[in-house]
Amino acid sequence: MNSGSDNVIRIKTRSNDGGPRIDKVIISAGGSGYTPATTPSSTTKPVTTPTPTSTSAIPVEGDIILSPNGSMTLQQAIDLIQPGKTIYLKAGTYKYSKTILIKEGNDGLPNARKTLAAYGDREVIIDFSAMTENSSNRGIVLDAKYWHVKGITVKGAGDNGMLLSGHYNIIEKCTFRENRDSGLQLSRYNTSYNTKDKWPSNNLIIDCLSTMNMDSxxxxxxxxxxxxxxxxxxxxxxxxxxxxxxxxxxxxTKKQTGAIGVVTLENCQAIGNGYGVNGKDTGGDGNGYKLGDDTASVPHILINCVAKNNKKHGFTGNGNPAKIVLQNCTGSGNGGKLFDRLDNAIFK
Ligand SMILES: [Ca+2]
Ligand SMILES: [Ca+2]
Ligand SMILES: [Ca+2]
Structure with a gap:
């Protein structure tokens, strides 16, 4: 589908009676047809502010609808849902004190994802605040393939709000806040996976917000x-x-585990990191974008990204010697440099 132009859907009969009979065609914007970008786009798009709200949809047979005080838990629904079907979360706060695990192998299909989505337009919060701060107390671990998570807020986890360790997933319009490690982290879950091909790949994180995450x-x-x-x-x-x-x-990157894959950032904004919402220094590093380390050369790609009012540098190579691409990247008000240790970077 091309946005802004006419698209034609052709329906071919496979029956003898002149079918098909169509009851409903649902067209939705964006998402499931995603193919990862391999070449940076040369067009300049304005940076838009994500709105971490959900959208309405119509449940079909096989979907599961959860409510905050319902008898089925999110973990139970995740273990039951079939490819092409959706777990809808009705508005409200779902309180869990145990990690929600989407296991390796609990996969959707390329054309029939498993979806976890807010139902309606009011906020859905998965609240892990009852957890203690501990590296095993992540909120959600997504270790599978072909999931689409849309319109939910993950808060208060004892470690990452979400650890995304699977492949070909879409995380859309989600908010990660007040978790006690990074809001959303892409790293392996299975610690015996020692090669890059087994590490999380080909995931799209779109229209997401991460804020007020803080470890002790x-x-x-x-x-x-x-x-x-x-x-x-x-x-x-x-x-x-x-x-x-x-x-x-x-x-x-770390010397012991070696280079990570190239990460692409498009139309992203890093604002006020290293400061709390009250404007006070958090004691953290406070870079807008930390783009590696001197133990590996990885040519990440940043297009139309903005760094504003971060405590330290806007964009730092942090020793990564690669030809990092910085296309139309700008910023202001950062405590350090706008571009730090990016001697080999390609500025476009
Ligand atoms: Ca931690
Ligand atoms: Ca850091
Ligand atoms: Ca740090």
Whole structure:
């Protein structure tokens, strides 16, 4: 489908009676037909603010509808849902104190994703505030393929709000806030996966917001972290990281695990990281975009990204010697440099 132009849907009969009989055709915008970007677009698009709200849809047979005080838990629904079907969450707050795990192998299909989505336009909050701060207390772990998570807020987890460790997933219009490590992290879940091809790949994170994430060490909680053990083909589009304890985005690498995949950021904004919403120094690093480390050369691609009022640098290579692409990237009001240690970067 091309937006802004006429699109034709052809329906071919496979029956003897001159069918098909069509009851309903539902057309929705964006998302499921996503193919990861491989080449940076040369067009300049204005940066738009994501609105982390949900959209209405019509449930069909096989979907599951949950309500905050219903008898079925989100984990039960996740373990039951079939490809092409949706778990709808009615508005309200769902309180859980245990990690929600979408297991490896609990996959959708390329043309029939498993969907987890807000039902209606009011806020759906999955609240893990009852957890203690601990590296195993992530909120949601998505370790499967071909899921679409849309319009939910994940707050208060004892570690990452979401650990995205699977492949070919779409995370859309979600908010990650007040988690006690990075809001959304892309890294392996299975710690025996030692090669990059097994690390999270080809995921799209679109129209998401990550804010007020804070760990007690004031060291790790970034807005978005695609680091350490992150694979190829992951894209962040139209996302905002604001007032996180550590960095807005962190693409750090470690010598022990080696290079991560190239990450693409399009139309993203990093604002006020290293400061709380009250304007006070969090004690964290406070870079808008930390683009690696000197242990690996990874040529990340940033297009139309903005860094404003972060405590430290707007964009820092942090020692990554690669030809990082920075196309139409701008910013102002950062405490350090706008572009730091990006000597080999390609500015377009
Ligand atoms: Ca942690
Ligand atoms: Ca740090
Ligand atoms: Ca960091």
């Amino acid at each position: 060490r004031r060291e790790d909680a970034d807005g978005f972290a695609a680091k350490l053990t992150c694979g190829e083909g992951n894209v962040f589009r139209n996302c905002i990281a604001i007032n996180n304890c550590d960095d807005g985005w962190d693409l750090y």
